Amino acid sequence: MSIILSDISKNFGRFSALNHINLEIPEGELVALLGPSGCGKTTLLRIIAGLEQADSGRVLLSGEDKTEQHVSRRGIGFVFQHYALFRHMTVFDNVAFGLRVKPKKIRPSTGDIHRKVHALLELVQLDWLHDRFPDQLSGGQRQRVALARALAVEPSVLLLDEPFGALDASVRKDLRLWLRSLHYELNVTSIFVTHDQEEAMEVASRVVVLNHGCIEQQGAPSEIYDHPANAFVSKFIGQTNVLQFDQQEGLLLPNTPPDGKSAHVRPHDIVLAKASNDDNAHAVLRDWQHLGALIRIELEKISPYHSGLSIFVEMPNEQFKQLALKKGDKVTLQIQRAHWFH
């Protein structure tokens, strides 16, 4: 099912939570709504679901206007952060619930429900736990049961609000990859909310960046990372050095700085070398951290005007070893790529 949001606005009292949102999601996409706390992600998800009414604008599902339609008639499945599983029901009964409460005319037979629930539990790799209760499961397992329960009624759209928010880092990582492959298998149009940019980039085919109730940018993860539309997106997605240039800065640049703008430079877009003498040095090496295959190097800019400005550079471990640098060494910096924003 495709989703079109047309000019959606929502106020809570005098506070504008969503401001003229326009968004088109083609059928079968896996979209991340990404943004800082309070930017309106959950509100937008609730409006799509029909749990919240917009003050103005339309919600179209498969081209049909569903703005006034009740949540139960939109064909949407949900998974929320605090795994609202029924505690007194087994895993099997939780997943079967949505099928058993269907009106008699469209309710599957007991045998069909049995087959379908086991197939779904196999899909989320939990069939062996079908007779356990939610309290006897790990957080990640509960989350997968919640997903199986949402999928049981064959929703045309799946909405996931911070689905992995309450889980520890390694379980989150596993579930991200698992959600991505599950999505490719089922191809249900899905939207998940996250404030974790890494999660959005890793899982989604398209990322929508929200801030203060407005869409700042949307596109494929690589588009957003490589071509941020503005300073907010550049700083929110990945690490960025924000550098002001004036005549005295002396850093080597790929182009002439536009007036009054700052350079946004990714840490891997700076080439670092040992300075041959003090006169041509740009920065002093302060420290470094290991990030797996990469090293993040922390430098302090040498400047007669403002001291203490930190610049971060990233490079592969091997390359860093070959430079044989130590703390306090002076280095030159060559910026290879920059985006310019006010």
Ligand SMILES: Nc1ncnc2c1ncn2[C@@H]1O[C@H](COP(=O)(O)OP(=O)(O)OP(=O)(O)O)[C@@H](O)[C@H]1O
């Ligand atoms: N029922 C409500 N009444 C008043 N204000 C609300 C209500 N629901 C949400 N808000 C406000 O609207 C803004 C957007 O809330 P929303 O829950 O959509 O943000 P979010 O981006 O999902 O945030 P988070 O990442 O913290 O969950 C927030 O400032 C919030 O305080």
